[in-house]
Amino acid sequence: MYRIMFSDLDETLLVNHHVPKVNQEAIFKAREKGLKFVPCTGRAFNMIPEILKEIGTYDQEEEYSLCFNGGLIVENKNNKILHFKGLEFDIAKKIFENARNLDVCVLVFTLDCCYIFHADENEIERKIAQKAKFEVIEDYNLDFLKDEKIAKILYEKRDMDFLKSLETKLPQSIKETCSVAFSSGRYMEMNTKGVDKGYGMRWLVNYLGYDMDETIGIGDNYNDVEMIKTAKLGCAVACANDDIKELAQYVTEKDYDEGAVSEVVEKFILGENHE
Incomplete structure (x- = not known):
């Protein structure tokens, strides 16, 4: 049953x-x-x-x-x-910095808010439709979240082949400490290892x-x-x-x-x- x-x-x-x-x-x-x-x-x-x-x-x-x-x-x-069970800040920062020069929108989720960097207008519209609490951040710096509970980080681009190619290029330090998954034809999601x-x-x-x-x-x-x-x-x-x-x-x-x-x-x- x-x-x-x-x-x-x-x-x-x-x-x-x-x-x-x-x-x-x-x-x-x-x-x-x-x-x-x-x-x-x-x-x-x-x-x-x-x-x-x-x-x-x-x-x-x-x-x-x-x-x-x-x-x-x-x-x-x-x-x-x-x-x-979220991401330790040092791991989150490595994931974040890895995307600095990538052609992706970066979404950092804490327990209470989604912070969007390299904002994609389509993603902003999606977050509004999902009734998500979010902030668009222009300064590419994660230090303001050092004392927050970070749940996961997403790379967003509506090109799944491109996102999957990024997984193969992740630094070993990220591969060893993160679980990676893909969703909605637009997200590469990174949680802490084992989650x-x-x-x-x-x-x-x-x-x-x-x-x-x-x-x-x-x-x-x-x-x-x-x-x-x-x-x-x-x-x-x-x-x-x-x-x-x-x-x-x-x-x-x-x-x-x-x-x-x-x-x-x-x-x-x-x-x-x-x-």
């Missing part, structure tokens, strides 16, 4: 940054049956309140969210931080006293790979690349904008394949 489902947000659960009705209805029914439905996202926690309201878990006790690709685990009631969505899943499942055999994970992109591999039932959305689909036990027939999450919920929680 599946007791907890972890779901990516962008290009999985959401359409235009909102949960479509077909997914909301399936999630409500599954939660009535006792399923924990946990957003598992690269976003900051302060970027998802409306999403939590749409699935009925906003400010609720014993409801949870995994943010920053598993680097932050929150109980939704009163935004209670259960676990945080990914699979890490966050395992932490929360252990905290709740559940078993990994009771887990479902669904996603579409490369930052979802460890979630798909870690879950007992790893699901890939129809829009996922073939190499991601090959890792999944189930690939949805519907795309994210057609209700891929509702398909998995109905098939494995509410339907005939419910264990």
Whole structure:
């Protein structure tokens, strides 16, 4: 029996940054049956309140969210931080300085804000649409964040081949201290070593006293790979690349904008394949 489902947000659960009705209805029914439905996202926690309201878990006790690709685990009631594992400042500064002369927009996420350097107008529009708290910084200097908790750093460019080429050129000191993933066809994401969505899943499942055999994970992109591999039932959305689909036990027939999450919920929680 599946007791907890972890779901990516962008290009999985959401359409235009909102949960479509077909997914909301399936999630409500599954939660009535006792399923924990946990957003598992690269976003900051302060970027998802409306999403939590749409699935009925906003400010609720014993409801949870995994943010920053598993680097932050929150109980939704009163935004209670259960676990945080971010980047040490010296590592963050190396990642930051590495991008100084690269043709990328750089996003530095603390617990409370996203700081954008080499700002891309399209990315600014995206952050506004996501209702993110952000600041555009003109001075390319990270020292003002020395005493802040830095969750992750992103390089952004709408050219995934270019971003993947950057990974191969990262200094060894960064490769040894960071986990690297890709998402949304525009981000190269860097968390501290060992932090990914699979890490966050395992932490929360252990905290709740559940078993990994009771887990479902669904996603579409490369930052979802460890979630798909870690879950007992790893699901890939129809829009996922073939190499991601090959890792999944189930690939949805519907795309994210057609209700891929509702398909998995109905098939494995509410339907005939419910264990």
